[in-house]
Amino acid sequence: MLESFNILFLEVYKILFLLLPVLTAVAMIVWLDRRVWAFVQKRRGPNVVGPFGLFQSLADALKYIFKEIIIPASSNKIIFILAPIVTMTLALIAWAVIPFSESYVLADINVGILYIFAVSSLGVYGIIMGGWASNSKYPFLGAIRSAAQMISYEVSIGVIIINVLLCVGSLNLSDIVMAQKNMWFIIPLFPMFVIYFISALAETNRPPFDLPEAEAELVAGYQTEYSGMMYAMFWLGEYANILLMCALGSILFLGGWLSPIEIYPFNLIPQPIWLILKILILFILFALVKAIVPRYRYDQLMKLGWKIFLPFSLIWVVLTSSFLLYFNLLPGSN
Amino acid sequence: MIAHSIFFYIFSIIAILSAIMVTVSKNTVHSVFFLILDFISISCLFIMIGAEFVGMIMLIVYVGAVAVLFLFVVMMLNVSLQKNEWFGAERGSSHIPVGIIVSIIIFFELIIVIGGWKFKPNLNPDSLNLNFISEKTNTHSIGEVLYTDYIHLFQLSGMILLVAMIGAIVLTFRKRSGIKKQSYFKQISRERSEGVELIDVEKNKGVKIDV
Numbered sequence: 001m002l003e004s005f006n007i008l009f010l011e012v013y014k015i016l017f018l019l020l021p022v023l024t025a026v027a028m029i030v031w032l033d034r035r036v037w038a039f040v041q042k043r044r045g046p047n048v049v050g051p052f053g054l055f056q057s058l059a060d061a062l063k064y065i066f067k068e069i070i071i072p073a074s075s076n077k078i079i080f081i082l083a084p085i086v087t088m089t090l091a092l093i094a095w096a097v098i099p100f101s102e103s104y105v106l107a108d109i110n111v112g113i114l115y116i117f118a119v120s121s122l123g124v125y126g127i128i129m130g131g132w133a134s135n136s137k138y139p140f141l142g143a144i145r146s147a148a149q150m151i152s153y154e155v156s157i158g159v160i161i162i163n164v165l166l167c168v169g170s171l172n173l174s175d176i177v178m179a180q181k182n183m184w185f186i187i188p189l190f191p192m193f194v195i196y197f198i199s200a201l202a203e204t205n206r207p208p209f210d211l212p213e214a215e216a217e218l219v220a221g222y223q224t225e226y227s228g229m230m231y232a233m234f235w236l237g238e239y240a241n242i243l244l245m246c247a248l249g250s251i252l253f254l255g256g257w258l259s260p261i262e263i264y265p266f267n268l269i270p271q272p273i274w275l276i277l278k279i280l281i282l283f284i285l286f287a288l289v290k291a292i293v294p295r296y297r298y299d300q301l302m303k304l305g306w307k308i309f310l311p312f313s314l315i316w317v318v319l320t321s322s323f324l325l326y327f328n329l330l331p332g333s334n
Numbered sequence: 335m336i337a338h339s340i341f342f343y344i345f346s347i348i349a350i351l352s353a354i355m356v357t358v359s360k361n362t363v364h365s366v367f368f369l370i371l372d373f374i375s376i377s378c379l380f381i382m383i384g385a386e387f388v389g390m391i392m393l394i395v396y397v398g399a400v401a402v403l404f405l406f407v408v409m410m411l412n413v414s415l416q417k418n419e420w421f422g423a424e425r426g427s428s429h430i431p432v433g434i435i436v437s438i439i440i441f442f443e444l445i446i447v448i449g450g451w452k453f454k455p456n457l458n459p460d461s462l463n464l465n466f467i468s469e470k471t472n473t474h475s476i477g478e479v480l481y482t483d484y485i486h487l488f489q490l491s492g493m494i495l496l497v498a499m500i501g502a503i504v505l506t507f508r509k510r511s512g513i514k515k516q517s518y519f520k521q522i523s524r525e526r527s528e529g530v531e532l533i534d535v536e537k538n539k540g541v542k543i544d545v
Contacts, residue, residue, distance in 0.1 A: 140409075
């Protein structure tokens with residue numbers, strides 16, 4: 001009995017050791033996002049609280065905590081309260097399978113990539129629940145837009161993942177990273193990386209695809225009725241999802257925790273640092289896109305997802321598998 | 335092992351309770367949410383018996399796609415306004431006999447399947463010579479069987495799904511007139527000569543411009 005309690009405590013410790021850095025990182029990248037956005041527009045951005053404004057997110061979080069939570073009278077209360085919790089939880093549990101180094105991974109499961117895919121496909125529920133339970137027009141329209149958008153782009157992300165899996169031959173994330181020991185997949189699958197990046201923008205409702213929150217049309221989309229800490233949870237969940245998409249992108253295409261060159265000075269840097277650097281680079285790209293690209297129209301968004309990305313990535317699946325088969329490079333064939 | 339059975343009972347109790355709540359709950363949208371909870375706990379059970387691929391696919395397909403469509407239909411058609419009155423209504427609902435008949439049929443089907451194992455032992459998957467204890471992950475072994483022995487059935491089911499999809503699109507597709515659509519090709523291939531037109535306008539008479 002005591003032994004199983006020990007195991008339990010060890011697991012809880014491990015989970016906290018993963019979750020606390022992730023949450024801190026989420027707070028920090030919110031700041032980074034605003035800073036990058038400001039620098040592109042020749043503004044200063046948040047620079048008052050703490051050195052370089054680093055503690056801005058903490059100040060914001062404090063503000064949200066002390067604000068009153070308003071629950072609309074005609075809303076469906078249970079679902080209204082559940083929605084931000086679902087968003088936040090789903091955004092965090094996906095981190096369980098992300099490998100930070102050869103040994104440092106919380107759950108090294110066989111179907112890691114499917115797990116991430118499944119959890120991110122569940123993410124749409126937080127938004128639908130929030131939009132529907134608010135019992136108001138704008139949140140509902142925003143939720144429906146967002147659900148349609150996320151489902152559409154999930155399809156193309158799934159096909160892109162199939163491309164990578166064809167080259168790896170395993171669904172385990174550590175195996176995916178190890179398969180890139182000789183060459184990162186961004187080199188042979190560069191078009192897929194571009195499509196993955198754009199789809200990830202759409203999947204996480206980031207600009208230029210932030211139609212669910214298009215303030216000119218829908219006030220704030222599904223978050224309109226939310227306030228205080230519940231709004232902050234939506235917001236944190238969204239940024240945790242963005243970070244997760246960056247992590248997934250760097251694992252699938254940028255070689256995860258592998259260093260770019262396996263020579264002396266680069267070997268000394270611990271493996272998690274490389275992963276974090278890659279996540280940061282991808283995230284700065286996300287932030288730059290937010291600053292420089294205008295918002296899409298909704299029909300253009302759907303057209304892009306279904307009529308351009310999906311056929312293109314499907315054709316690329318055929319190409320990749322034919323190539324691998326012709327040159328006898330299929331994993332497991334030799 | 336104890337932890338395993340504790341989790342098994344937790345998940346199965348949640349699955350059964352939420353399955354009951356699907357039929358009992360007053361609000362239709364709540365029913366759909368309970369259905370989703372049911373799917374999730376069943377996929378947890380799949381993962382617990384080591385069928386992680388099936389469990390994950392169940393999550394992705396049923397919860398991530400099918401249930402979202404359910405939710406859309408229920409929310410959009412305002413079915414939620416029609417209260418579910420199976421148990422609250424004064425006179426019994428006419429749906430109950432239908433439901434009972436369907437559940438009895440399913441129950442007997444299950445009995446036939448499980449009874450079949452008893453009388454014909456080689457139908458039982460345990461007695462088949464499948465190498466369950468192997469180095470391969472079950473994703474690998476499913477793929478191996480699916481794309482070799484059962485390739486025709488697999489392709490056939492794919493074709494059936496494709497036909498169903500095309501059918502659904504044909505049924506709902508309608509050509510609407512009078513809406514303006516953007517055509518990238520038309521926009522790009524426009525030339526100056528056709529874009530600008532000089533017209534001599536007569537005095538006190540308007541000009542009709544074709545758009």
